[in-house]
Amino acid sequence: MAYFADLILPLPLDNRFTYSISEEEFQFIQPGMRLAVPFGKNRIYTGIVAAIHQDPPKVYEAKPIHQILDESPVVTEKQLEFWNWIADYYLCTEGEVMKAALPGAFLLESESIVKLKKSSEVDWDALNDEEYLVIEALQRQSSMKIQEIEQLLDKKKVLPVINKLVSRTLVDLNQEIYEQYKPKQVRYVRLNQAYSAEAEMHQLLDELSRAPKQREILLSYFALTARSKKSLKTKELIKESNASASVLKSLIDKGIFEEFFLDTDRVGFDGGSQNKEIHLNEDQRHAFEHIQDNFRENRVCLLHGVTSSGKTELYIKLIEKAIQNGKQALYVLPEIALTTQLIKRLQSYFGDKVLVYHSKYSLNERVEVYRHVLNNSEKGRIVIGARSCIFLPFKDLGLIVVDEEHEATFKQFDPAPRYHARDAAVVLAAKFKANIILGSATPSLESYFNADHNKYALVELTRRYGNVLMPEVEVVDIKTAHRKKKMTGHFSERLIDEIKECLKEGEQIILFQNRRGFSPILECNTCGHSPQCPNCDVSLTYHSHNNQLRCHYCGYHIAMQHKCMACRSNEISTKGFGTEQVETELKALFPESRIARMDQDTTRGKYAYEKIIAAFENEETDILIGTQMLTKGLDFRKVGLVGIMNADNLLNFPDFRAHERSFQLMLQVAGRSGRTKKRGKVLIQSYNPHHRIIQQVSTADYKEMYKEQLEDRYQYKYPPYYRLVRLTVRCRDFSKTNEAAEWLSRSLNSVFDPYVLGPEFPPVARIRNEYYKNILVKIPQKQSLGKTKRIIQKVLNSFKSIGAYRSVRVVANVDPQ
CATH class of the missing domain: 3.40.1440.60 (PriA, 3(prime) DNA-binding domain)
Structure with a gap:
């Protein structure tokens, strides 16, 4: 059988x-x-x-x-x-x-290992230079990996050389599998059993009277083990006795101490849970009961609560209830920056039941979190993390919280699967029959539309916690300010006055500019040339901290140019501005103030977010400048002013979601202001102060924005009325990209006409020397989504079978953001 x-x-x-x-x-x-x-x-x-x-x-x-x-x-x-x-x-x-x-x-993969055959007789004269080097190296070491041979010969293609040696029966080429996960081992010490009796112990102390440092370690060992009966870490013993590792080693060599190793967890929480009682106000209590009623009917619940209305307290209460029922809870956030503050809040309440899972954690730490969740251990009852944590092996999931559900970062762009964590979480909850709550101060149009049409339940919190007033929003017309010469760099006179006032009051300030670097464009005033990336269709961004011009798409960089690369003129100026330039100007304007910056350049390390946020929370920073990382759900108590440096570059973006996104970003960043008794202030600098979206932000009118945007979406056939599938054709050959895109477009048009748009080049049409072209398929509500995707898949399969287009790649993106 x-x-x-x-x-x-x-x-x-x-x-x-x-x-x-x-x-x-x-x-x-x-x-x-x-x-x-x-x-x-x-x-x-x-x-x-x-x-x-x-x-x-x-x-x-x-x-x-x-x-x-x-x-x-x-x-x-x-x-x-x-x-x-x-x-x-x-x-x-x-x-x-x-x-x-x-x-x-x-995901263990095998690695090719080259070994010298023991029985082989080497005819050195018959070998060429490269073969000679390989054999010589293999005689010195037992085996070599392919990468090591590549480094030895300083070339990429080494397989022809190895294959020749294999054919002459000089070497063997084998596959070996390596376990990548290594448990963390901690070194412990214990006293040798021979000295456990009192008489032997006294004798030992007498013998060590001539070695005071060794005797000191021994006495420290007795003192520590008397206090706690646990095994003693080597590090602790060295620290307590103020001795060196070599002194302890000599005691181990004499057989007085024995050392041993124990596997320990990398993930853990050091402090105990303080379990501060959370008291809900009347609005929160009412919302909590409403959510519970909807959960009994197994409905997806959308919590629309204004900024600082206390949504997190509601989530903690809901998690507590799920844990009491013996279930697991998952808290999904759009950004790693956000997890930093929330981890502290959840851990102070739930202690070591909380585990964190995101890409800044090491390979080994992620394995340990995965295993805790798989074993349904007490340690992994609550998981908090970014979008990838929906893939963890839950056994008994009872609640999913998707915070800031409107965020575009919930969508995975590259590589596949290009999933949306919020939508996937709704399906995951249905598989476990678990409850799910989506929360936001500015819900996505799709989610609010679902709530509006009774697909989701809607719960609203319309007042800030403690009846704190919503911040006062003021729009500054920088077009007029420029004309009247009332601008200092990129700061209007009004913004400078407010910053001075805030600093005098001892309050903190957040400044938002959604572009990193110093300046996005370097331009020659003589011939108009600006340095471009050789691999992508974008200009290079100037970064002043390392004096470089850098491409934000592929990472290409060159030193800052002081002469024009085209006409060699010295007259070079920068156009536009990023967070670095805002920081430089601020330091000149307010030299006494403590200024910090939070963007992709300053948050590369594992604990970088934590350090910047902690410094701002502890009032070690007066002014924090940042990109959209700052906008989401962070809770700072002493922020009196929020300044939006330039609202226009958010609005003027070629995307049907641009206005919705701008509204969400500006309202979210405004919500960081005045979260305690004193009313906060928000200043929005704009060249177009009468724009509908800016006016809606100034009155915090979400419903007005929702109705207006919905009307546009209906008229132009976009979500939530139509579903979208975007096909991106990619190839290094420009003409082949065009031909392949045309072929695909014709094939799709024959079935879906008139719901196919394109092929069109995106705003950045070349990245890493690959040309891109997009085709958009719109799917009306009455048309079956499953059947449509099956037809698209058939067309893609036919496309793959065409030999001429073998070098062309097609990427399918369902529900693109």
């Missing part, structure tokens, strides 16, 4: 692959386990078992598996179902979903 296992491999291939297994393996293997399997000529990959059965594959002969990597499943059945849904809905493969869902350390 033959037995088989269907595997999902971490490759962008549509099918699952069938491998043969023995009867004993059939009895042992379960869906969700990892198997190492051969794939292709000589590669070994980690696959996840999707099913075991007795039906042989029809087209090919099943290969046997290489080895079983787990004793129990690392992926749950619910996860496999969820992966399948994501692959189906977002037009990608299960392999791509698997690669995104599992921590990298789980």
Whole structure:
């Protein structure tokens, strides 16, 4: 009797692959386990078992598996179902979903190892220079990786050299698998059993009377073990006795102490939970009861609460209720910057039940969080993190909180799967029959539309906590200010006066400019030339801190140019401004103030967000300048003024969501102001102060914006009335990109006309030397989404079979943001 296992491999291939297994393996293997399997000529990959059965594959002969990597499943059945849904809905493969869902350390891949054959006789004269170097190196070390040989020969293509040596039977080329996850080991010490009796102990102390430092370590050991009966860390003992590691080593060498290692968790919480009682005010209590009523009917709940209305307290109460019912809770946030403040709040309330999961955590830390959630341990009852945490292996999920649900960062752009974490979380909640709450001060049009049409339940908080007044919003006309010469750099006279007033009152200030760097364009005043990126169709941005011109798409950089690259003129000026320039101007205007900047350049490290936010919270910073990282849900108590440096570059963007996004960004950043008793102030600088969106922000009129934007969306056939699928054609050859896009457009038009737009070049038509062209397919409400995607998939499959377009890549993006 033959037995088989269907595997999902971490490759962008549509099918699952069938491998043969023995009867004993059939009895042992379960869906969700990892198997190492051969794939292709000589590669070994980690696959996840999707099913075991007795039906042989029809087209090919099943290969046997290489080895079983787990004793129990690392992926749950619910996860496999969820992966399948994501692959189906977002037009990608299960392999791509698997690669995104599992921590990298789980996906072991084999590495090619070159070893010298023991029996081989080397004819040195027959070898060329490169072969000579490889053999010589292999005689000095037992084996080499392909990358090491590449470095040795200083060339990329080394396989021809290795293959020649293999054909002469001088070397062997093998595949070896390495376990990437390494548990963290901590060094402990204990006293040798021989000295546990009192007489021996006294004798030992007498013997060490001539070695005072060693005796001091021993006495410190007794003092520490008397205080706590736990095992003693080597570090603690050295610190307590003020001795050096070498003194302790000599005690270990003498056999007085024994050292041993224990595996410990990298993820953890040091402080105990303070469990501060949360008291809800009347509005919050009413909202809480309303949410609970809707949860009983298993409805998705949209919480529309103005900024500083106390949405987080409601979430904590809901999480507490889920934990009391023995369930797991998931708190999803759009930005890592946001998790910093919330982790402290949740951990001070729930202690070490809270785990954090996002991309700034190391490979090993993510594996440990994953395992805690998989084992449903007490430590992983609550998970907080960015979008990828929806892929964790929950066993008994009871509640999902999606905070700031309107954020575009919930959408994954590259690589596949291009999923939207908010929409996927709604499906995940349905699979677990869990409750889900979407919260925001400025909900996305789609979510509010769903609530408006009774698909979601709507709960509103219209007043700030403690009846604090909404900030006073003032719009400054910088067009007039420029004409009247009332501008200092990029600061209007009005903004400077307000900053001075705020600093005098001892309050803090936030300045928002949604562009990093010093200046986006460097321009020659003589010939008008501005330095461009050689790989992308964008100008280089000037960064003053390292005196570089840098491309924000591909990372290309050159030193700052002091002469025009075209006409060699010295007259070069910068156009536009970013956070760096705002910082430079502020330091000149307010040299006494403590100024910090928060953007992608200053938050590269794991704890960078934490340091900047903590410094601002502890009032070590007076003025904080930042990009949109600042706008989302951060709670600072002493901010008296928020300044939006230039509202126009948000509005003038070629995207149907530009006005909705501008409103959300400006209202969110305004909401950081005046969150305690004193009313805050918001100043918006704009060349077009009478723009509808800026007026709606100044009156915080969400419903007015919603109605107006909805009317436009209906008229021009955009979401929420129509669904969208965007196909992006990518290729290094310009004419091939055009031809392929035309072919795709004609094929789609033959089925979906008149709902196909394009092909069109996007605003940035070339990135990393690849040309891009977009085709947009609109899907009316009455048209079946599933059938439409199946037809698109058929067209894409036909496209892939055309030999001339083999170098062209098509990326499908469902519900693009």
